[in-house]
Amino acid sequence: MIHTRSVGGAAAVAGALALALTHAPAVPAAQAADGPAWGDCPGEPQRGVYCATLDVPLDHTDPGAGTIELTLSITGRGDAPRTLVVNPGGPGAPGIGTERQVWSSLPPEVSEEYNVVSFDPRGVGASTPLECGDADGEPRRPAPPYEPGSEAEETxxxxxxxxxxxxxxxxxxxxxxxxxxxxxxxxxxxxRAELGQDRLDFLGYSYGTRLGTTYATLFPERTGRMVLDSVRDPEDGSWEAQFKQNDAFQHRAGQFFAWAAEHDDSYGLGTDEQAVTETWDATREELAREPAGGRAGSAELDDMLASAMYTDASWPNLAGAVAAHRDGESGRLLAAVDQLAEQGVDTTLLAYTCTDDAWPTAWDTWREATAASAEGAPHFAWLNTWYSAPCVFWEEPAGEPVEIGSEELPPMLLVHAADDPATPLAGAERMREALPESRLVVVDSGNHGQFLFEVNDCVDDLGFRYLLTGELPESGTTCEGGPAPTP
Structure with a gap:
C-alpha cells in the first residue's frame, strides 16, 4: 500500500509539518517515583523533551517468552493532569519528535491540561528494532518502470x-x-499504566487511527478521549484497501493536474487538466527512455507524484521541478529523487502490513488485479502493488486483526479530508458507524492530516474543545479547507 510513513516524518507530507514552535516547555516532565525514568533522548537533544524506556513482552500471549524495549518521549509543563499519547502513522513509523510538534501547536489552555507523549513502536527506531539485513539499503536508481514493459522488468x-x-x-x-x-x-x-493514567487519551493519524481503535476495542474501560485523523477503514484488509487507494490517488492527481493548468503561466504544462495529463505522461515516457542525470526515470517521477498527493503544499515544488526539467534544467528534479532514494525500503512498514492481514500468495492474482486497477488509476496501480509485493513472499503467516468496534466505547472525534487519497472518505464513514457514539468532521480538502497540521481554525477549535471538555460537535459538521497553494 501507499502509506504515509508518519504524519510527522514522511517525505510525502514534510511540507505540511514544518511547524514553528509557538511556546517551549517551561519545566521538565514530572518524575513520578514509580513512573518512567525520564532522561536524555537518543540522538540530538531537544530542549524540553525527555525519554525513557519500557520493557514489554515480546509475545503478549506468552509473557514469559522474553521482553523487548520501547522508547517513550515526553514534553509538557510537567504537572499537567492529563497525558495525550500520540502516534503519527505508518504503520511502523517512529514517533519520537512528534510529541514536540503536537505540544507546541496546542493553545495554552490545552497545553496546561496535557503533557504529550509519543513513542517508537515495537520494531522501530530507538525501540528494539527489526533487522532486515541488506533489505534496509537504498534501492538502485533509476528503478525499472512500475508497469512492466517486459518479462525481464517484471522478474x-x-x-x-x-x-x-x-x-x-x-x-x-x-x-x-x-x-x-x-x-x-x-x-x-x-x-498508559506506566504513565500512571487511569485512561488513555490518544491522538492518532492515518494508521494511528487503526492502532487507537484497536486499543479501544480491546480496552474500552481504559479508553479516554481520542482524536482520530485521516481514518483507516475498519473493515478492509490491506489488500482491499490498496486498490481503493489507487482510485483515490488518481482522483487527487486529477486535482493536481487541474491546479497546474490554472497556473499555466507559471509552469507551461498545459491549459486544462487533460493537457497537463498528456504533458505529464509524455515526460514519463521520455524519462523511461532516457533518465535525467542517469537516475531519474519514470518510476522516480511516479514516486514524486505519489508523495505530492498527501499535501498540496508540495504541488508548487513538483510542478516547478517538472517544468524546469522540460526547459532543460533537471537539478530540482534530481534533488527530489535523491531525497526519496535516501528513504530506501521501509521494512518495518512492510512487517506490520504483511503480518497484520492476509495477502494473496499467487503472483498471478496480483498481476490480474493490478492490470484491472491500472485502467482507472494508470499512475498508481503498479506503483502501489510493487510497494506491497514483498507480502506475496512473506515468510511469517498473517494474523487475525481485531474486529474494530464495541457498544462500550466512549465518544471519539474523527477528522477526515473529503479527498484524502491515502485513506478514502468511505472508510472514515464506516469507522463512524463502527463507533456509534463518535462524530465525523469532514474537511473540504485532500490533504492527509488535518488537526494541528493544516492551521485550520475550524478543525483545530473542535479538537481543542473535545480534548478539554469531551464535547463533540453535532452530527454532519463540516469545515472548509485551506486555500489552494500559490505558484
Whole structure:
C-alpha cells in the first residue's frame, strides 16, 4: 500500500509539518517515583523533551517468552493532569519528535491540561528494532518502470520483493511474528499504566487511527478521549484497501493536474487538466527512455507524484521541478529523487502490513488485479502493488486483526479530508458507524492530516474543545479547507 510513513516524518507530507514552535516547555516532565525514568533522548537533544524506556513482552500471549524495549518521549509543563499519547502513522513509523510538534501547536489552555507523549513502536527506531539485513539499503536508481514493459522488468521487481521478504524473515525471525497492530495496542495499555493514567487519551493519524481503535476495542474501560485523523477503514484488509487507494490517488492527481493548468503561466504544462495529463505522461515516457542525470526515470517521477498527493503544499515544488526539467534544467528534479532514494525500503512498514492481514500468495492474482486497477488509476496501480509485493513472499503467516468496534466505547472525534487519497472518505464513514457514539468532521480538502497540521481554525477549535471538555460537535459538521497553494 501507499502509506504515509508518519504524519510527522514522511517525505510525502514534510511540507505540511514544518511547524514553528509557538511556546517551549517551561519545566521538565514530572518524575513520578514509580513512573518512567525520564532522561536524555537518543540522538540530538531537544530542549524540553525527555525519554525513557519500557520493557514489554515480546509475545503478549506468552509473557514469559522474553521482553523487548520501547522508547517513550515526553514534553509538557510537567504537572499537567492529563497525558495525550500520540502516534503519527505508518504503520511502523517512529514517533519520537512528534510529541514536540503536537505540544507546541496546542493553545495554552490545552497545553496546561496535557503533557504529550509519543513513542517508537515495537520494531522501530530507538525501540528494539527489526533487522532486515541488506533489505534496509537504498534501492538502485533509476528503478525499472512500475508497469512492466517486459518479462525481464517484471522478474527484476519480483526478485527484489522476494529478497526483501527473505532477508527480513532471516534477520528478524524472532521479532517479526510479533509486529502486529494488536501487540502494539497491548503495548499502549502498558504505556498508559506506566504513565500512571487511569485512561488513555490518544491522538492518532492515518494508521494511528487503526492502532487507537484497536486499543479501544480491546480496552474500552481504559479508553479516554481520542482524536482520530485521516481514518483507516475498519473493515478492509490491506489488500482491499490498496486498490481503493489507487482510485483515490488518481482522483487527487486529477486535482493536481487541474491546479497546474490554472497556473499555466507559471509552469507551461498545459491549459486544462487533460493537457497537463498528456504533458505529464509524455515526460514519463521520455524519462523511461532516457533518465535525467542517469537516475531519474519514470518510476522516480511516479514516486514524486505519489508523495505530492498527501499535501498540496508540495504541488508548487513538483510542478516547478517538472517544468524546469522540460526547459532543460533537471537539478530540482534530481534533488527530489535523491531525497526519496535516501528513504530506501521501509521494512518495518512492510512487517506490520504483511503480518497484520492476509495477502494473496499467487503472483498471478496480483498481476490480474493490478492490470484491472491500472485502467482507472494508470499512475498508481503498479506503483502501489510493487510497494506491497514483498507480502506475496512473506515468510511469517498473517494474523487475525481485531474486529474494530464495541457498544462500550466512549465518544471519539474523527477528522477526515473529503479527498484524502491515502485513506478514502468511505472508510472514515464506516469507522463512524463502527463507533456509534463518535462524530465525523469532514474537511473540504485532500490533504492527509488535518488537526494541528493544516492551521485550520475550524478543525483545530473542535479538537481543542473535545480534548478539554469531551464535547463533540453535532452530527454532519463540516469545515472548509485551506486555500489552494500559490505558484
Amino acid at each position: 527484476e521487481r519480483l526478485d527484489a520483493a522476494r529478497q526483501v521478504a527473505a532477508e527480513c524473515g532471516a534477520e528478524g525471525a524472532e521479532l517479526l511474528p510479533h509486529l502486529t497492530t494488536e501487540n502494539a495496542a497491548r503495548d499502549l495499555e502498558l504505556i
